[in-house]
Amino acid sequence: MMEAESDLEPRVGPVPKGEPYFHPYHHPAAGWGAAKSVTKFLLDEGTLIEGPRAIMKMNHENGGFDCPGCAWPDDTKGLKLDICENGIKHVTWELTHKRANREMFARHTVSEMHEWSDFKLEDQGRLTEPMVYDAATDHYVPISWHDAFELVGRHLRNLENPNQASYYTSGRLGNEATFLYQLMARELGTNNLPDCSNMCHEASGRALTAALGTGKGTVDLKDWEATDALFILGVNVASNAPRMLTSLTEAFDRGAQVVHINPFIEAGATKAIIPHDFLDMATFHATRTSTLDLQVRVGGDMALLRGMAKAVLEQAKTDPKAIDSQFINRHTVGFEEYRALCEATPWEELERQSGLSRADILKAARIYTDADRSIISWCLGVTQHEHGVDTVREIVNLLLLRGNLGREGAGPSPVRGHSNVQGNRTCGIDHRPEPEFLDRLAEVCKINPPRDHGLDTIGTLQAMNRGDVKVFIGMGGNFALAVPDSPFSYEALRNCDLTVQVSTKLNRSHVVHGKEALILPCLARTDKDHQRAGVQSTSVEDSMSMVHLSVGMKRPASKHLLSEPAIISGMARAALPASPTPWEWYIEDYDRIRDTMSEVLDGFEDFNRRVRLPLGFRIKQPARELIFLTESGKAEFSSAKLADVVPAPGMLALGTMRSHDQWNTTIYSDNDRYRGIKNLRELVFMNEDDMRERGISEFDPVNIVATAKDGSHRYLDGYLAIPYDMPRGCAAGYMPEMNVLIALCDYSTQSDQPLMKHVKVHITAAT
Numbered sequence: 001m002m003e004a005e006s007d008l009e010p011r012v013g014p015v016p017k018g019e020p021y022f023h024p025y026h027h028p029a030a031g032w033g034a035a036k037s038v039t040k041f042l043l044d045e046g047t048l049i050e051g052p053r054a055i056m057k058m059n060h061e062n063g064g065f066d067c068p069g070c071a072w073p074d075d076t077k078g079l080k081l082d083i084c085e086n087g088i089k090h091v092t093w094e095l096t097h098k099r100a101n102r103e104m105f106a107r108h109t110v111s112e113m114h115e116w117s118d119f120k121l122e123d124q125g126r127l128t129e130p131m132v133y134d135a136a137t138d139h140y141v142p143i144s145w146h147d148a149f150e151l152v153g154r155h156l157r158n159l160e161n162p163n164q165a166s167y168y169t170s171g172r173l174g175n176e177a178t179f180l181y182q183l184m185a186r187e188l189g190t191n192n193l194p195d196c197s198n199m200c201h202e203a204s205g206r207a208l209t210a211a212l213g214t215g216k217g218t219v220d221l222k223d224w225e226a227t228d229a230l231f232i233l234g235v236n237v238a239s240n241a242p243r244m245l246t247s248l249t250e251a252f253d254r255g256a257q258v259v260h261i262n263p264f265i266e267a268g269a270t271k272a273i274i275p276h277d278f279l280d281m282a283t284f285h286a287t288r289t290s291t292l293d294l295q296v297r298v299g300g301d302m303a304l305l306r307g308m309a310k311a312v313l314e315q316a317k318t319d320p321k322a323i324d325s326q327f328i329n330r331h332t333v334g335f336e337e338y339r340a341l342c343e344a345t346p347w348e349e350l351e352r353q354s355g356l357s358r359a360d361i362l363k364a365a366r367i368y369t370d371a372d373r374s375i376i377s378w379c380l381g382v383t384q385h386e387h388g389v390d391t392v393r394e395i396v397n398l399l400l401l402r403g404n405l406g407r408e409g410a411g412p413s414p415v416r417g418h419s420n421v422q423g424n425r426t427c428g429i430d431h432r433p434e435p436e437f438l439d440r441l442a443e444v445c446k447i448n449p450p451r452d453h454g455l456d457t458i459g460t461l462q463a464m465n466r467g468d469v470k471v472f473i474g475m476g477g478n479f480a481l482a483v484p485d486s487p488f489s490y491e492a493l494r495n496c497d498l499t500v501q502v503s504t505k506l507n508r509s510h511v512v513h514g515k516e517a518l519i520l521p522c523l524a525r526t527d528k529d530h531q532r533a534g535v536q537s538t539s540v541e542d543s544m545s546m547v548h549l550s551v552g553m554k555r556p557a558s559k560h561l562l563s564e565p566a567i568i569s570g571m572a573r574a575a576l577p578a579s580p581t582p583w584e585w586y587i588e589d590y591d592r593i594r595d596t597m598s599e600v601l602d603g604f605e606d607f608n609r610r611v612r613l614p615l616g617f618r619i620k621q622p623a624r625e626l627i628f629l630t631e632s633g634k635a636e637f638s639s640a641k642l643a644d645v646v647p648a649p650g651m652l653a654l655g656t657m658r659s660h661d662q663w664n665t666t667i668y669s670d671n672d673r674y675r676g677i678k679n680l681r682e683l684v685f686m687n688e689d690d691m692r693e694r695g696i697s698e699f700d701p702v703n704i705v706a707t708a709k710d711g712s713h714r715y716l717d718g719y720l721a722i723p724y725d726m727p728r729g730c731a732a733g734y735m736p737e738m739n740v741l742i743a744l745c746d747y748s749t750q751s752d753q754p755l756m757k758h759v760k761v762h763i764t765a766a767t
Ligand SMILES: Nc1nc2c(c(=O)[nH]1)N[C@H]1C(S)=C(S)[C@@H](COP(=O)(O)OP(=O)(O)OC[C@H]3O[C@@H](n4cnc5c(=O)[nH]c(N)nc54)[C@H](O)[C@@H]3O)O[C@H]1N2
Pocket: 069, 070, 086, 200, 233, 234, 235, 236, 237, 239, 240, 241, 261, 262, 263, 264, 266, 296, 297, 298, 299, 300, 301, 379, 380, 381, 382, 416, 417, 418, 655, 656, 657, 658, 659, 660, 662, 663, 664, 665, 757
């Protein structure tokens, strides 16, 4: 594709094919719009035949590969075609016939590629062989795998101390590779294991661990099918977890209550046509996916939840059944303090902070007390805030009040992001590992793991900037573009002696690189992985703790690709020539890695057999059995101070989010169908009154100025204003473009997560 010059270069998305367009979307989610979009995408990638063939093998109960898209679990009722538009786009993206080969790299200098859009970088296709940066010519040139590993090994061996290297994981990495990766880092002597969940669900993990003793949700799909009320906070279902639409329509059909809490009324929060329900598709039959939509202000969830708790407690004064006193007495601590706090919080404050009326909060509370069993589900709208941990704990507080835990149809249900981000944590990617885990790792793997906490994502960037981290290894993902404060973060990466990116496609993290740099191309989820013992499979864990095998079925994109476990093993051997770990032996047969994992990891006993059961196995959740691994041995109410989220006069709270046509930093097009947007990503959604007050009309260019915690400012000019149905005082736009607005110091003191959903901004008409 030819790229035109633009004042927004290098842009993230493609050069628009037409004029910006906006018209609010009023159709059901999924359905024929999705089918049409899929066909176009298959055609563009040249995979109209292969794409559908591959998709029929996706998410199958026996064999097949796990969708590399989101972490929503597979249908439990012997699924046949549990797929979605975005999963299909995702697989097709991997199957593309385009190749970023050595000829492509020879044609373009790195400085030249740096000027390309991120869309164009990935649009070069699959990477085909290892490449090394040659500073003399400013080109990436081919390098053998042996020499590439030796380069990594030399840098790692020569560090003055192992904490000068940092090992990032993006949530696609399978469990077996994950285990080897953390083993390598810890054998080398560091816990510097930042990962993408430092940016998404760190808050959920910390809150759930503190409250319940396990950092995960407790419910599974069967619970979703049995519940009476679903509360969905801060998830764009139709775009980011589309298979959840099936559960929402099922719930609605069964008469369950479905309450969406979001500043936007997203398409998935109204009605949907389920793509694999062919009759519905043919007859355009849409099912509602919502019984109530509450448009909270950005960051207002905690106030809403506390307001609901206050209402429940008030109701309990005359109707003792409104709370489950027996459950509270037997299984929890901290109730009296929490009750007093709720009672002491005035309604006016709850209304002001949530942006909702008392009547609306009472409505939600009534739905909650009328339901025998409730599930509360959430994603980034809750976590990427200063008080993300407090808000998730407030979710647990509310659940505990009515004993919505440890029984069918009830409990907390975070929606995880990447397909294996949860498995990464389970299998050891944690910069703050538990001592018990390290003890077992030491005993089984005969290593001496470091005990000090390591660096997370933000910590890694700060350390790079200081010159304390000199080697960066990215196991998947697109670190440069995904993290906040882009100019600062680019400098931090450029400051490194060596950056290594293990990737499937060309991206920003390859053109923003260290003094020396490697691109190591790997097999993707759909590619067949041949090792000495035959075709290998890897395991992944979904949002609901189900672990199952995924096996690629396609001829690899190039014969020079290695699997992720093989690349890790190659780097580890080069860095640790005398390592007692049988790196090469592990790669011959991944069952051997799983045997070791079963000895180290809780809940992985008999791993090789259980993972081959038709639907895999579920990792035991103590909290589900009402066993709480907390200090008190009980579920713990929290009594946190209500967060103040109301913007200062003239300021707006801006959230960054995904469009429908992107996967994090991978952009498929510049359309956002469900929000009625075409040919535009450089936009900011605003409340119409906020626009009027500032003399801004639809499509007017605006200037955005963000103010960081340290008082510094960041700017974004020329973005177009879009009037949208959202509360006053709020604004929204797309990631990753808006990462330039988020200062590195703007992270939560509770979770260390960047404040990606609450940037304090001034927006004015462009001058
Ligand atoms: N197709 C597709 N699927 C994906 C991804 C993708 O990029 N594309 N990314 C994957 C990943 S890694 C993740 S972590 C998940 C992310 O899934 P989401 O959490 O859905 O991601 P976002 O697009 O950031 O959208 C956040 C939603 O929160 C709402 N929101 C913003 N601020 C607030 C708030 O203060 N309160 C509430 N209640 N809501 C708020 C926004 O309006 C939006 O609907 O999706 C995963 N699935």
